[in-house]
Amino acid sequence: xxxxxxxxxxxxxxxxxxxxxxxxxxxxxxxxxxxxxxxxxxxxxxxxxxxxxxxxxxxxxxxxxxxxxxxxxxxxxxxxxxxxxxxxxxxxxxxxxxxxxxxxxxxxxxxxxxxxxxxxxxxxxxxxxxxxxxxxxxxxxxxxxxxxxxxxxxxxxxxxxxxxxxxxxxxxxxxxxxxxxxxxxxxxxxxxxxxxxxxxxxxxxxxxxxxxxxxxxxxxxxxxxxxxxxxxxxxxxxxxxxxxxxxxxxxxxxxxxxxxxxxxxxxxxxxxxxxxxxxxxxxxxxxxxxxxxxxxxxxxxxxxxxxxxxxxxx
Numbered sequence: 001x002x003x004x005x006x007x008x009x010x011x012x013x014x015x016x017x018x019x020x021x022x023x024x025x026x027x028x029x030x031x032x033x034x035x036x037x038x039x040x041x042x043x044x045x046x047x048x049x050x051x052x053x054x055x056x057x058x059x060x061x062x063x064x065x066x067x068x069x070x071x072x073x074x075x076x077x078x079x080x081x082x083x084x085x086x087x088x089x090x091x092x093x094x095x096x097x098x099x100x101x102x103x104x105x106x107x108x109x110x111x112x113x114x115x116x117x118x119x120x121x122x123x124x125x126x127x128x129x130x131x132x133x134x135x136x137x138x139x140x141x142x143x144x145x146x147x148x149x150x151x152x153x154x155x156x157x158x159x160x161x162x163x164x165x166x167x168x169x170x171x172x173x174x175x176x177x178x179x180x181x182x183x184x185x186x187x188x189x190x191x192x193x194x195x196x197x198x199x200x201x202x203x204x205x206x207x208x209x210x211x212x213x214x215x216x217x218x219x220x221x222x223x224x225x226x227x228x229x230x231x232x233x234x235x236x237x238x239x240x241x242x243x244x245x246x247x248x249x250x251x252x253x254x255x256x257x258x259x260x261x262x263x264x265x266x267x268x269x270x271x272x273x274x275x276x277x278x279x280x281x282x283x284x285x286x287x288x289x290x291x292x293x294x295x296x297x298x299x300x301x302x303x304x305x306x307x308x309x310x311x312x313x314x
Contacts (some may be wrong), residue, residue, distance in 0.1 A: 025116045026054065026117045028097065028119040031058070032126075034182075036075070041121075041122065054081075064268050098158065117161055121169075124188050127165070135157060175287070179280075201232075211269050218267070232248070
């Protein structure tokens, strides 16, 4: 699946983040607890340096708690990285971020200045809701559609923290094909930019392997279907997604599946683990090497063709 959704304001946000980072004391990266690796921005990993970073797992009530714990332990192995799993049902835990910022950057009081905190995250990850809870007032627009925040905002949090909000941002080249699908499944990419059936086939295959009981309970299945296509047919039959003649309306089934997954109606589900990520990074590196080899071959062929043309002209 090729994702063709990278609005202009995201490109602008990337440039603004690069410009701001030298003046930032602490970074808060908001990530989706269901996809903690796929929802991390590679730009931050490249530019953060030694700045303290808090990775906030939003929607943790929708994720598998055991897998979330694995991810927190995994990510906190990195120097100056802390994690916090939160839900909007417990705003008091979100407010712990203020104390955590002070702990990770304790020298600000001696300098008699405000702590400069940059908050960033992918679209539709719950960043705006988190900001409103921290500010204890409506500052950022919220909604179920990605890319609501369009521009940078400066927000005073109490007397000694300035929070810099940036638009939800993806990146133009999602190298890991698995991550692309997961971003689409969780709603980080607008539905108008994806093939619903293609995306749901991937989700269904994964859930059949890792969360079969959740599927059987939610869709009231007597037996587990043998593959993802059979699963969607079973769901369509049970939910009455039928065309004239009895054929299944597969696109309608796909939309039902995505809507109910995103709402947490299938249960607490995580779409990736640290072990999976390690394997996928190896796959990405192989693909990079293959692309580099092809590029080198094209360059050599181009030079060879030019050399031949030059000899013929002489």
